[in-house]
Amino acid sequence: MSAPTDAQWNLANILDAVASRVPPDRPAIVHGPHVVSWQALDQRSNRVARALLAAGHQSGERVAFLSRNHPGYIEGFIACLKSRLIHVNLNYRYTVDELAGVLEDAGATALLYQAEYASTVAALVDKLPALRTRVCLDGAGQGEATARFQDWAADGDASPLGIQREARDPLLLYTGGTTGRPKGVIWPGHHYRACQQESPLVARRATSLAEHLDLIAANPSPGRVLPACPLMHGAGISSTLAELLNGGTALLLAERSFSAHELWQLAERERASRILIVGDVFARPMLAALDEAPGRYDLSALKVISSAGLMWSEEVKAGLLRHLPWLVLADIYGASEAAGLGYAITTRERSTPTGCFQPGPQTVxxxxxxxxxxxxxxxxxxxxxxxxxxxxxxxxxxxxxxxxxxxxxxxxxxxxxxxxxxxxxxxxxxxRGSLVINSGGEKIYVEEVEEALKRLPGVHDALVVGVPDERWGNVIVALLQAGSTTPDGAALRSGLTPYLAGYKMPKHFIAVDRLPRADTGKGDYRLAREMAQQALAPA
Incomplete structure (x- = not known):
């Protein structure tokens, strides 16, 4: 599938056109009790786009976002698309030095942030004089030089910008850096959109913007997506943007940390049609919440739960289908550098082994x-x-x-x-090739060992690393989030026997209170390796 090059497929042009066709009072964003209508989203993002340009930012400059899931993140992101500025996603868990490294790498000249990060921003300003514009999404922010996002979004000309855009106007997505320094992947916008359209969940693909708008106008039940992961994660912003490009609604969790019960409550109240997760880190607590209270939530509007970025276990899928037998469960295999590598669809009638998938149309x-x-x-x-x-x-x-x-x-x-x-x-x-452990001349893939461990009773989560060893080169060590009890190595190895060859068995099992994972669900393998080495040092 080749990406259309006509400027009608510019992402901002699509959003402008969609806003002109959907009912103005249709919700575009829901965040707790706060609702942003499609008309408000369009007008507020137009005003913010104009304010960024008025502040002296020119096409191609980078605008960074330091924020949890918040309506202003989406409004500001769309404002960047409309003004031909380039969004830079920042991990709000990073230290000041880590943030400064990404900002410097991106050459960011503006920063949109939440007030809770004001002290962090103050430290960044001292390090990065090029960061000349700061905008606080939800308050006054830090210092007199900081603008209030609400002032920008509420006042001024709200009409479409009327600027010439190109189909390839880019997005910049920084990788999580779990095995190395974060890197920014630059996506031409029309390529990004074309990859989204490859999904088997897309029922009909329009050949022109006019046809796309007709499909939206004729759709009586537009999608309502609930991204469980942060918007600063590639899967979070991609799923949100995909729904908005189709005239739908984004439903945002309001609590600071993930709560499965909050997710199900929001899905019930707002009639979510799709939930986006990142593997078992989200799916397991979601299943546990349903097991705690079977039938508590009316989820009849829900059609799809899709997962991107991490493996999603067959056993957890079966548990979700036990409660919600009509669902389609979709694994989306991809990377920041290559979307749509493959897909796996699971239903009550069709199971898919963990890690298996059908390749995408351009996969080799x-x-x-x-x-x-x-x-x-x-x-x-x-x-x-x-x-x-x-x-x-x-x-x-x-x-x-x-x-x-x-x-x-x-x-x-x-x-x-x-x-x-x-x-x-x-x-x-x-x-991942970068996560392969070479032990005694054999290659061991950590994801395979992790998935086997998570099948065992009492193992809620696991990360597997290699620790240097004089005899074997590396030995396999499993960090387990398994409660306060000391892992019984013999029992665990016995439980793993049906799933793993002997050379793949962990030599050491270490219980930890909390595994080093980002809010996106991805493991920090550098820190996990350090934790393993520290725990084994006396031995």
Missing amino acids: LIDDDGRLVPADQPGEGWLARGEPLPEGYFGDPKKTAEVFRMIDGQRYSVPGDRVRRHPDGSMQLLG
């Missing part, structure tokens, strides 16, 4: 010599996809050349996932 297999494996040939290698693709890593031509490769005259993204292709064409995810 590349062998260890860098050659394409013929589509009808099974084997093991690197997961990759062809165009439409990102331009590469922002400001990093060396890393771009490593991941975005020319093969037989075509460009492919090879983000670093190992897979096995079966004779029927389906694929099985083996793990």
Whole structure:
């Protein structure tokens, strides 16, 4: 599927057109008791876009966001699209130095933030003189130089900007950096949209903006998506944007930390049609909440739960379908560098083994010599996809050349996932190449060991790392979030026997109060390795 190049497919142009066609009082954003209508979203984002331009920011400059899930995040993000400025997602869990590293790498000149981060912003301003505009999303913020987002959004010209845009006006998405320094992936907007349209959940794909608007106008039940993960995570903002481009509604959780009961309450009250999660980190507590109170929530409007970024266990899916048997459960396999690598659909009638999926329409297999494996040939290698693709890593031509490769005259993204292709064409995810543990000459994929561990009674979550060892090179260590009891290694190994070969068994099991995971659900393997080494140091 090639990305349309006509400027009608510019993301901001689509949003302008959608706002002109949907009922003005239709909710666009719901956050606790606060509702932003489609008319208000359109007008407020137009005003903020004008204010950013009036502050001297020019097309292509980067605007960073330091915020939890908040309506102002979405309004500001859309304002960037409309003014041809480039959004930069920041992880609000980062230290000042980590934030400064991303801001400096992106060359950000503006920062939108929540008041709770005012002291952090004060420290950043001292480090980054280029950060000349600061806007507080939910208050007065820090210092006289800070503007109030509410003032920008409430006053001024609310009409469409009427500026010329291009289909490829970009988005900049920074990776989580769980195994290395965060990197910014720059996506041409029309490529980003084309990849969204590859999903098997898309019922009909319009060939023109006029047709797209007709489909929206004829839809009596527009989607209402509830992203459980933060908007600063690529999956969170992508699912939100996808629903808004279709004239739907984004439902945002209001509590500071994830609560499964809050999620189900919001889904019931606002009639959510789709929930977006990131693997078992979200799915397990969601299932536990349903198990605690079967039938408590009216979720009859819910159609789909989709997961992106982490494996989602077959057993947890079966538990959710026990409570909600009409649901479609969708795994979306992708990376910041390559969306739509594959999809797995699970229903009550159709189960999918953990880590198995059908490749996307542009997905290919590349062998260890860098050659394409013929589509009808099974084997093991690197997961990759062809165009439409990102331009590469922002400001990093060396890393771009490593991941975005020319093969037989075509460009492919090879983000670093190992897979096995079966004779029927389906694929099985083996793990991230960067997370492979080499122990005694054997390769062990940490995701496979983690998924096996989470099948065992009493193991709520697990991260697996390799720790240096004189004899084996590395030994496998499992960090377990399994309550206050000391893990019984013999019992755990016995439980793992049906799932793992002997050489894949962890040598050490370490109980921890909390695993090092970001709010996105992704594990911090650098910190996990340090925790394991510290725990084993006396031994």
